[in-house]
Amino acid sequence: MNNFSLTHGDTLPPDPGPDPRTWAGLDLGSRTVKLVLVRGGRVIHQEVRCHAHDPLATCRELLDGRHPDGLLATGYGRRLAQAQWGCPALTEIKAVAAGARHLRPACRTILDIGGQDTKAVALDGAGRTQGFEMNDKCAAGTGRFLEVMAMALGMTLDQFSGAALASPEAAPVNDMCTVFAESEVVSLAARGTPREALARGLHASVVRRAAALARRVGIQPDLLLCGGGGHNPCLRALLEEALGIPVWVPDQPQTVAALGAALMAAAGPGWTEETP
């Protein structure tokens, strides 16, 4: 997962709000920490950084010199930030819903394929969370699964996704457990199955799982794909094929929950799920 930093990202419509304060949304995920700063309804900075098993240290680096006026934490490690700075914390389900709705007001279904979790969230017409589903406790069918499989095939994530997208055929990979699937892939490769076909088969198995989660909450357009999985063009293409509707991916798919957190921090108790 590559680190990236983007300042003055202009993906949001300008809001001439008079609020001169800066609000931070911090998303402490299983693999990366994401920071989004908003001022006057605009994103003024966003950054994703791998945390190498010390998410709080990474948060401090990300916040260094930024001095936000308020902070809201979300993600797997939200309570770490809450304990450190006394800030409020919300689950990534609510945060990703707020972020997705801001980026795509017509969004009714969210698929968030993250490092250790895959989540499907259903929103009603007013943007309220109606239901959600998460994968089971193992990392089967998540971003981590794809990372491990790319390594098993000796590819970077980009090569892995590109090869899968270009492959005319998909080798059926049955096991979703990261450990078992790796040995299945190794034995298929030993029997001469092309790497490209294996790559496509692995993507297809993740998509089967993600599509099943989405069907469980009920799929309604628009569907937004986010999390690190949003960077993967093959996942997007196969999801569109499986679900039969367009899959919309924001420019920065990894920071959607952090954006939602920052927007809720800015609005405080006056925040509503209604799209402004």
Next chain:
Amino acid sequence: MTLFDESYRSDIEIEVFRQVNARKAEGAKVFGVYCAFTPRELLAAAGGIPVALCAGSEQPMAEAERHLPRNLCPLIKSSYGHALADSCPYFHCADALVADATCDGKKKMFELLARIRPLHLLHLPQTAAGPAALDYWLAELKGVARFLEEAGGRPLTRTALGEQIERYNAFREHKRRIFELNQGPVPLVTGREIDVITAPTLFDFDLEARIAELDQARDRLLERARDPQFRAGMAARPRILLTGCPITNRKVLDLLEEAGAVVAVMENCGGMKTLGDPVATGGDPLRALAATYLAIPCPCMSPNRRRLELLESLVRSYRIDAVVELTWDACHTYNVEAWQVREHVQGACGRPYLQIHTDYSPSDCEQLRTRIGAFLEMLDPVPPAPCERRIP
């Protein structure tokens, strides 16, 4: 704010253990039980001391997996592991066991358990509907009476059984009154406190003393109704109905209440599923006992429409905001029935529903915190106020 915690439970339990051991020394028999279908009244009427056996700890799993498959319900593995390792003090105390074949996993596990203690297996009908089911069940209960006599119990008499039915009716009635403290506009007792108060000891010993303790606890809890601070705190918490598999392991109950909800009522075994209608008195006591126990709305029965009706009435009478269903791994009956429960809760009851599928391991607690947190956030759309100071 917590008045009743583990120390309340252990104080009572230590004293009861002392008394039970004294009675055992005088020749009394202790009969161990597992599921809710075994009528404790029968065991007590035979002069025995009924005791519920441990099935809630993850610790004895490894021992159990020497003989049992890994992908089996944790409750079954925990029960068997405790017996193999002799790590459950109640099992250690038990002279004989009366088990009920509520599911396939238990039924087969009990065959192994019978190597460790004399065990009588009650075979349940597959359905509770119709007179044939009741006749079958009645014959099964007569079989228990014979087993208890062979295991050192007294011969069963109509009078002794009638007396025990009245004692247990009173016991269940006083337990139910603790739950009913949560029917008002503000709940007066947390789910964790209900758990401790209504089942402080696993022995059914000196029920009269237990009833007195229940009443004392109730009086103390009622004082909370006059405490404005307590009422304000409780009023802000969403009221959850917890249903599903037995809460043998308290992980999910703890996570729900730590996340800010109050488990206002449990429908699970030991909760309202088994505290419902009293056993009828006046007629044939064994037939009345059979009828009441057979009506327990357990998913091992098909159909199990009564469970949906019970849930609906609890949602209304306890002013429930949302329903959470706990299912243990590999518990097929509850897992499969969960879809009908979800449909009924979201449809007829008009309440949000969350199914939590897990085992006894603490390894998924963080994921469950997120899932429960997101569910509670759905109930309360107003986000918390951001901290208004500069960071860091």
